[in-house]
Amino acid sequence: MRKLTVSTLALALVAGAFFGAGTQSAQAQKKFISIGTGGPTGVYFVVGNAICRMIHRAAAEGRKKGRKHGIRCAAPSTGGSTYNIGQIRQGELDFGVAQSDWQYHAYNGTSKFKGNAFKKLRAVFSVHPEPYHIIVGKGTGIKSWADLKGKRFNIGNPGSGQRGTTEVLMAAYGTKKSDFKIATELTSTEQSKALCDGKIDAYGYTVGVPNAGVSIATDGCDAKIINLNTGVEKKLVDANAFYAFATIPKGTYKTTDADVTTFGVMATFITSADVPTDVVYEVTRAVFENLDDFRKLHPAFKNLDPKLMIKNALSAPLHAGAVKYYKEKGWM
Ligand code: GLU
Numbered sequence: 456m457r458k459l460t461v462s463t464l465a466l467a468l469v470a471g472a473f474f475g476a477g478t479q480s481a482q483a484q485k486k487f488i489s490i491g492t493g494g495p496t497g498v499y500f501v502v503g504n505a506i507c508r509m510i511h512r513a514a515a516e517g518r519k520k521g522r523k524h525g526i527r528c529a530a531p532s533t534g535g536s537t538y539n540i541g542q543i544r545q546g547e548l549d550f551g552v553a554q555s556d557w558q559y560h561a562y563n564g565t566s567k568f569k570g571n572a573f574k575k576l577r578a579v580f581s582v583h584p585e586p587y588h589i590i591v592g593k594g595t596g597i598k599s600w601a602d603l604k605g606k607r608f609n610i611g612n613p614g615s616g617q618r619g620t621t622e623v624l625m626a627a628y629g630t631k632k633s634d635f636k637i638a639t640e641l642t643s644t645e646q647s648k649a650l651c652d653g654k655i656d657a658y659g660y661t662v663g664v665p666n667a668g669v670s671i672a673t674d675g676c677d678a679k680i681i682n683l684n685t686g687v688e689k690k691l692v693d694a695n696a697f698y699a700f701a702t703i704p705k706g707t708y709k710t711t712d713a714d715v716t717t718f719g720v721m722a723t724f725i726t727s728a729d730v731p732t733d734v735v736y737e738v739t740r741a742v743f744e745n746l747d748d749f750r751k752l753h754p755a756f757k758n759l760d761p762k763l764m765i766k767n768a769l770s771a772p773l774h775a776g777a778v779k780y781y782k783e784k785g786w787m
Contacts, residue, residue, distance in 0.1 A: 457557025488707030488734060489630060490530040491539030492693060493615070494643035496668035499552040499757050500749065502582055505752045506550075506724070506742055513741035524737040534614030534642070537567065541614075543575050543727050550730070550738065554585060554616035554661055555697045556623075556719040562771040567619055575728040577774035580764040583663040583755040584666035586701035586719035587620055590669060592650050593677040600628055600683065608635045609658035611648065612642045620720070621659040627687050627691035643668055651676035657700040661720060663755035665707050673708035680708070683717040692718050728774065735776025743780065761786060 486702070490506060493499035506526035515521045526532075533539055539551030540561045550681070564572025591597040597606060610632070611618035618640075632638045636656075641649055647659040650672045659661045672678035680703055692698045701719035705711055726735055730753065742749060744763060765773070767780050773781070782787040 462505070464651075484497070486525055486527060488491060488526055488528050488549040488730075488738070489547075490528065491533045491542055491548040491554065492530050492593075493535040494668065495532045496647075496671070497535075497664070498528070498583065498585075498663035498666055499535070501753045502552050502722065502756075503550075504590050505749055505756075506530065506738065508752075509741040509745040509749065511736060512745060513737070524733075526734065526737055529736075530778060534612055535618075536614075536616030537561075537619055538571065540576065540616030540725070543576070543704045543725065546729065549734070549743045550579070550724065550726045552582065552722055553741075554620065555581065555723050556695070557610065557616055557619055558723050558725055558768075559695075559697045559770040560619075566623070576771040577726050577728050577777075578737075578771045579724040579726055579735065579774055579777045580742070580771035581673070581768040582722040582759070583718055583753075583763070584661050584699075585616075585703055585722050586663045586703055586715075587617070587624070587659065587661045587683065588669065588717065589657055589659055589681050589683060590672050590678050591674075591681055592653070593679075593726055593770070594654070595656040597654050597657055598681060599685070600624070600630070602685070603630070603657060604634050605636050606656040607637045607639065607654070608653050609639045609641045609646045609661060610635075612640050615643065616720075617643070617659050617661040620661050623691070624659070624683075625692055647671035647675070647678075650678055663753070664703055665723060665754055667731065670708055672731050673710045677710055680715045680717075682715055688718045697721075697770065719732060722769055724758075730774070730776075732774075732776040732779065735774045736778075736779050739777045739780040743784070 490503040492503035507530045507784050510528045512524055536553040536557045542548040543551050560568045561573045562576045610621045647668055649655045698718050705714050750759050750771040
């Protein structure tokens with residue numbers, strides 16, 4: 456009995472000390488943050504590492520000017536969108552990059568997340584557009600989705616955004632896995648090499664433009680990106696706010712001899728309501744105060760516009776730390 460009282464009191468004291476110190480203490484507990492990205496040849500990896508770089512720069516400048524935040528950041532390569540969402544939910548990652556379709560489904564408990572909504576998911580901002588690409592090997596004769604029948608098609612690794620979006624497209628076309636000769640589960644890093652080595656005929660990939668991984672296949676072994684603009688994609692775009700038609704412009708890669716029309720999503724930067732307000736505020740601030748440099752770090756970031764980044768393609772509520780910064784700037 457006595458033991459119980461003591462430990463209850465101890466708990467109360469610890470809780471009091473923690474909550475009593477407020478956000479300052481919460482911030483101090485969260486010096487190291489991790490950002491989930493995607494494969495090392497993808498654009499998410501650049502996003503995550505660019506953000507870490509800006510956070511470290513803000514820290515260095517802060518030390519000179521007496522405005523310390525003390526946050527250190529790492530952005531490891533991961534399996535992609537849905538992996539990042541799952542790890543943020545577990546508290547294993549603090550932030551992540553995820554496709555806008557999977558942000559929507561995770562928050563609303565739809566599609567892959569049916570019966571499993573992640574209500575603490577929070578949006579921070581959106582980043583670059585990500586067209587969904589079907590990349591086909593030279594000499595495979597694949598010109599449309601229907602031609603993938605009987606072919607060796609990479610549907611992507613579980614946890615990647617493209618795996619989910621490919622499954623949505625398969626359902627929309629009424630295509631089953633068994634309709635392909637084989638459905639491989641290669642990662643974004645493996646797929647271009649497999650295509651160039653003749654091990655697969657095509658792969659699906661949701662990624663920013665241009666992308667080093669895609670160019671390994673297009674510029675390296677004459678692979679082509681095909682159009683996806685039939686009634687099936689039109690229906691998907693009409694029914695879902697997180698999809699839009701997108702163009703991969705002529706000349707983007709060696710084999711892009713005409714504009715490619717496909718559908719796509721946006722890359723978004725997400726976190727959890729459990730990540731402290733001060734941490735999200737500092738990360739948001741570091742990004743927007745250094746946006747000119749961010750834009751220069753990858754051609755896909757060239758058109759980043761704060762007014763659009765804070766509202767486009769976000770379906771989970773904004774994190775309070777992001778809102779604090781946007782209000783300070785008069786953007787909200
Ligand atoms: N959209 C991909 C995914 O969600 C990642 C693309 C990239 O790494 O840039 O997994």
